[in-house]
Amino acid sequence: MNVAIDTSVIVVFSVFIMLVGFSFSRTGRNLKSFFAAGEAVPWFIGGLSLFMSFFSAGTFVAWGSIAYKYGWVAVTIQWTMCIGGLVTGLYLAPKWKATGNLTAAEFIRERLGVGVQQSYIYIFMAVSLLIKGSVLYSVARLVSSSLGFPLMPSTVVLGLLMIAYTAVGGLWAVMVTDILQFVILTAAVLIIIPLAFDAAGGVDKFLHFSPEGFFDVVNGEYTWGFIFAFALYHIFYIGGNWTFVQRYTSVDTPRSASKVAYLFAALYIISPVLWMLPPMLYKLIDPSLQGADTENAYLMVCKHVLPAGLMGLILTGMYFSTSASANTALNVVSAVFTNDIYKGRINPAATDNKLMFVARLSSWFFGLGMIAVALIVPYIGGIVEFTLSIAAITGGPLLAPPIWALFSRRLTGKATMYITGLSLAANLLFKIILPFTSGIRLNRADEMLMGVGLPFLMLLVFELYARWKGGLSEEYLHLQQVRAQRKVETKTTDPEEAAAIRQQNIFGLKVISFSLAFIAVLLFILCFFAAGSATLVAVIATIILLLALIPLRASRKNSAS
Numbered sequence: 001m002n003v004a005i006d007t008s009v010i011v012v013f014s015v016f017i018m019l020v021g022f023s024f025s026r027t028g029r030n031l032k033s034f035f036a037a038g039e040a041v042p043w044f045i046g047g048l049s050l051f052m053s054f055f056s057a058g059t060f061v062a063w064g065s066i067a068y069k070y071g072w073v074a075v076t077i078q079w080t081m082c083i084g085g086l087v088t089g090l091y092l093a094p095k096w097k098a099t100g101n102l103t104a105a106e107f108i109r110e111r112l113g114v115g116v117q118q119s120y121i122y123i124f125m126a127v128s129l130l131i132k133g134s135v136l137y138s139v140a141r142l143v144s145s146s147l148g149f150p151l152m153p154s155t156v157v158l159g160l161l162m163i164a165y166t167a168v169g170g171l172w173a174v175m176v177t178d179i180l181q182f183v184i185l186t187a188a189v190l191i192i193i194p195l196a197f198d199a200a201g202g203v204d205k206f207l208h209f210s211p212e213g214f215f216d217v218v219n220g221e222y223t224w225g226f227i228f229a230f231a232l233y234h235i236f237y238i239g240g241n242w243t244f245v246q247r248y249t250s251v252d253t254p255r256s257a258s259k260v261a262y263l264f265a266a267l268y269i270i271s272p273v274l275w276m277l278p279p280m281l282y283k284l285i286d287p288s289l290q291g292a293d294t295e296n297a298y299l300m301v302c303k304h305v306l307p308a309g310l311m312g313l314i315l316t317g318m319y320f321s322t323s324a325s326a327n328t329a330l331n332v333v334s335a336v337f338t339n340d341i342y343k344g345r346i347n348p349a350a351t352d353n354k355l356m357f358v359a360r361l362s363s364w365f366f367g368l369g370m371i372a373v374a375l376i377v378p379y380i381g382g383i384v385e386f387t388l389s390i391a392a393i394t395g396g397p398l399l400a401p402p403i404w405a406l407f408s409r410r411l412t413g414k415a416t417m418y419i420t421g422l423s424l425a426a427n428l429l430f431k432i433i434l435p436f437t438s439g440i441r442l443n444r445a446d447e448m449l450m451g452v453g454l455p456f457l458m459l460l461v462f463e464l465y466a467r468w469k470g471g472l473s474e475e476y477l478h479l480q481q482v483r484a485q486r487k488v489e490t491k492t493t494d495p496e497e498a499a500a501i502r503q504q505n506i507f508g509l510k511v512i513s514f515s516l517a518f519i520a521v522l523l524f525i526l527c528f529f530a531a532g533s534a535t536l537v538a539v540i541a542t543i544i545l546l547l548a549l550i551p552l553r554a555s556r557k558n559s560a561s
Contacts, residue, residue, distance in 0.1 A: 045512075054081070080234050187544060189314075397423040
């Protein structure tokens with residue numbers, strides 16, 4: 001009975017999400033509206049979307065495992081993301097918006113040259129397919145094991161659903177579903193926490209009978225050195241990852257871009273505490289989990305405390321939070337291919353209709369590639385760890401130079417290629433080759449510091465050398481010419497285009513309002529199956545229903561102005 005109710009919740013919400021994506025099928029007039037939402041997305045929507053795009057089911061599996069084993073340090077680790085968001089809001093997000101570029105790849109081409117851009121594009125697309133394919137596999141396994149469905153059909157169905165509403169609706173569809181996923185996931189966690197406290201014996205027992213060191217800020221192998229390195233890594237990752245840059249460029253002004261990053265940082269102060277409490281509490285309920293079984297701590301506490309229907313809700317939230325990061329990557333990979341490869345090199349004279357066709361077709365192509373990677377994971381083994389290693393290896397070398405180029409007037413394309421190549425080679429040597437050939441292995445902190453610190457130091461050395469030598473790079477001078485020409489070309493605004501963008505945003509706000517109301521109604525229905533927690537579920541449903549008034553009022557205000 002419980003499985004049937006949980007399955008029904010997943011199916012109903014999944015179909016609803018699909019319809020939301022389809023509702024945006026007529027709003028993508030051109031690349032600017034499809035990939036950047038007309039560069040007029042409200043900053044609070046961009047911030048929530050960035051927040052949801054950042055994590056996946058792995059947040060609950062990996063960090064939940066650390067929370068179960070070591071306690072509060074899992075929260076400390078995630079607070080480094082808040083530091084990354086603050087630094088990005090202060091310095092990086094407004095810089096990205098001020099470039100006037102649609103994608104990070106477009107900026108790299110104008111600032112560092114076509115050769116650097118092409119090298120970065122192919123590595124970025126390959127890494128994105130591998131990482132997001134493994135992410136899709138992990139969430140498909142989560143859903144299939146929880147509900148007893150076969151793994152392969154679950155992977156294909158969940159993957160096709162993910163592609164469909166990204167390919168049809170573009171960035172607005174992705175961002176609206178990000179908001180819904182945020183609400184669903186927050187509602188589910190707020191329901192779990194009091195139930196988990198009750199099952200664990202209350203707050204006093206949790207505070208006084210937890211293992212020694214359970215509330216220490218750092219614990220186990222997660223030392224202050226690791227925390228520092230992880231914070232440094234997230235400054236580059238949040239400030240330079242191509243999928244996140246799209247959130248900064250899709251708002252109206254540099255100030256709004258900063259607000260996007262600030263909202264992300266604020267949410268990462270509060271949410272890690274809420275997320276990590278359930279697996280920490282499960283340590284008291286069942287302290288017997290060992291090894292890889294600790295990764296199931298979050299799922300186990302959900303099964304232990306949640307009534308019928310609400311397990312389906314948490315699984316839906318986990319799936320769609322995972323698909324949020326995959327959808328964001330899919331949207332950006334498609335944007336890069338369409339804008340920077342097809343339009344930039346294959347067909348510069350392509351019409352808007354042709355570009356929109358290529359955009360949607362490439363979304364399907366890359367999405368099917370993600371599904372293919374997910375399907376072969378069970379047969380080759382270890383790809384999740386392998387792709388995470390690729391991310392660690394390529395993160396600093398690929399993210400640091402473009403961020404440096406936002407501020408530097410002397411960095412050249414040739415220097416960028418040397419710095420990227422040498423730091424990639426060094427990371428490969430110390431993270432992949434030496435551990436297998438000689439047994440030399442860096443600890444977590446040193447590995448993270450090397451991945452980000454080496455390209456940073458190489459960039460600093462080159463900058464000092466270029467300053468001593470004097471003069472500005474040819475690429476920077478060319479960029480100034482391009483920007484001057486762009487200012488001349490964009491002095492006049494097309495009234496029809498401006499009106500269409502405004503209508504697109506009004507429509508998006510209305511869809512968000514309606515969707516929140518739908519979630520509230522779904523929760524009110526689940527009250528009938530929630531037994532002793534019906535009152536708690538009803539209170540959260542009422543709050544969501546009231547929240548639906550905020551985007552509704554915003555849409556009416558925009559319509560009247």
